[in-house]
Amino acid sequence: MRTLRTLALTGLMTLSAPAWAGDFVDTRLSFAFADDNVFANAGETTPNSPTARFGGGLQNTQFYDNFNTRFSGFETLSNIVLYKRMPAFFEGLTTEAALTILVLENPSGDISLRDNSSYIRLNYRPQGWGENEGLSLTGFPVSADRFRLGYAYRISWGGSGVFTTRATQAGVPGAKLQLTRDRWYAYAGAKTALVFNDLIKEQESLYGFLAGAGWDVLETLRLEAGGGYFQKGIVPGLAAQSVRAPVNSAGVSAQGVYHVGVPVGTSIDFRLYKNDPDVYQRFFAPEQYPGGLSYSVSLEGSYLVQTLSDPDVFGRTVPQAATAVALQARAKWNYWRFxxxxLYRSLSFIQFEVPGLPPFSEFPKGTEVSPEMFLAAGADYNIPALHFTPGFIIGVQQPSSFRSPEPLLGGNIPPQGFTGTRTVVVRDVSTLSILPTTCGSNNAICLAEPILSAKGTFRWDLSESVATVGEVYYTYDPNRTTFRDDAVGIAQPSFQEPHALGFNLLLQARF
Known part of the structure; x- marks a missing residue:
């Protein structure tokens, strides 16, 4: 009982405290009713598609959705930010710190708490410099995941996962030194990770180094570039055979942005959440329509390389290149948005953080590898009197795929369904669809086919913090497969119905 009274008293004190000193920032509650495929029932497809239900997730999204965020849009989440900023005892120096915690509600009702790149920053502004200029040193005590390379989140790299998933459990702290002037900036930084070394059977320190710069060449044109080098440990499979084969990676990214009437932005996942009233920004805030024409066009590219195990020569590592290009164009004209x-991503870029496919291995000689490419366009129109915004999106995607002269999946003794030379469609990181051996009446080789998608959308703002969002989408995906037993009882890949019709209906609160 004493604990309950203490919690109640703490809650009352929190309600009466000034909100800017530390509170919940960018909270989103999502209540969804959805069905990713009304043509299918439970157990009829792979992945499984239950009938309409309350709730939704990544399965209810399309390939062009969530390009600039790691979230699906169906999550109930919040960011707790405890922020403090004060002038130092020395002239020109300001200190600030933010404890940022991501609160994510799981479907089971459990709450996950995760550090969201908490930081301590020292900022020095020489006399005569502008308000937003200075030399800053930022330390990330737990996770420097927001300190990344690249600009669109879908093709960003250099976050915590660049050291492979084995590093994230021990945390990936880091530091960043940045010089910011009125029309340009430059930065350099480093990260470290603890990863288990399969040769010495102990954790070892791995290092990563990042640097970049940006320049507003004109009021409407910004150029940016960055690069990095990261250690990823050693190849576990070779370590088990007493062979030390280091895995290292490096790369560069660059972007050009032309913008008129709108500021240059970055993915919300890159920004540091803070609650300083002078720079407070809400990332879930409703769209504003000031009138007139504004637009931005950005073109971004990355070239990466990493060393992986050579499947054709035992104990040797070889470099594997990875490339990605993204084009984003947005325009607003009065109440219209376009x-x-x-997107272009090589298969090696999709699998860069794993790393490789299979993990830590280059493709064997003779493997036919195809990149992912897609193009999507859309528009919507806001009706101010009704607070209603209908819209549509159409897109076509050529998914990434590979076809190896020998089986790459299923281990040294693959099941019957994995044997032979087959085309494997890679939809996302380690998300695979294995195609049958032959297709059509002429028994031609099965190849990955284009995916078509069309979506109708609406958003109805009921208040400044609550909105209803609806989506109806159709997808034609001829690469959908599942495993079914053949005449002799051996599971083999077979095609599923390519047509899918789905809908999402959400009631969302944002504050």
């Missing part, structure tokens, strides 16, 4: 999105 957007265009294009």
């Amino acid at each position: 957007h265009l999105l294009g």
Whole structure:
């Protein structure tokens, strides 16, 4: 009982405290009713598609959705930010710190708490410099995941996962030194990770180094570039055979942005959440329509390389290159909004953080590898009197795929369904669809086919903090497969119905 009274008293004190000193920032509650495929029932498809239900997730999204965020949009989440900023005892120096915690509610009702790149920053502004200029040193005590390279979140790299998933459990702290002037900036930084070394059977320190710069060449044109080098440990499979084979990676990214009437932004996942009233920004805030024409066009590219195990020569590592290009165009004209999105990702880029496919291995000689490419366009129109915004999106995607002269999946003794030379469609990181051996009446080789998608949308703002969002989408995906037993009882890949019709209906609160 004493604990309950203490919690109640703490809650009352929190309600009466000034909100800017530390509170919940960018909270989103999502209540969804959805069905990713009304043509299918439970157990009829892979992945499984239950009938309409309350709730939703990544399965209810399309390939062009959530390009600039790691979230699906169906999550109930919040960011707790405890922020403090004060002038130092020395002239020109300001100190600030933020404890940022991501609160994510799981479907089971459990709450996950995760550090969201908490930081301590020292900022020095020489006399005569502008308000937003200075030399800053930022330390990330637990996770420097927001300190990344690249600009669109879908093709960003250099976060905590660049050291592979084995590093994230021990945390990936880091530091960043940045010089910011009125029309340009430059930064350099480093990260460290603890990863288990399969040769010495102990954790070892791995290092990563990042640097970059940006320049507003004109009021409407910004150029940016960055690069990095990261250690990823050693190849576990070779370590088990007493062979030390280091895995290292490096790369560069660059972007050009032309913008008129709108500021240059970055993915919300890159920004440091803080609650300083002078720089407070809400990332879930409703769209504003000031009138007139404004637009931005950005073109971004990355070239990466890493060393992986050579499957053709035992104990040797070889470099594997990875490339990605993204085009984003957005325009607003009075109450109209238009957007265009294009993406190119090589298969090695998709699997860069794993790393490789299979993990830590280059593709064997003779493997036919195809990249992912998609183009999507859409528009919507806001009706101010009704607070209603209908819209549509259409897109076409050529998914990434590979076809190896020998089985890459299933281990040294693959099941019957994995044997032979097959085309494997890679939809996202380690998300695979294995195609049958032959297709059509002429028994031609099965290849990955384009995916078509069309979506109708609406948003109805009921208040400044609550909105209803609806989506109806159709997808034609001829690469959908599942495993079914053949005449002799051996599971083999077979095609599923390519047509899918789904809907999402959400009631969302944002504050």
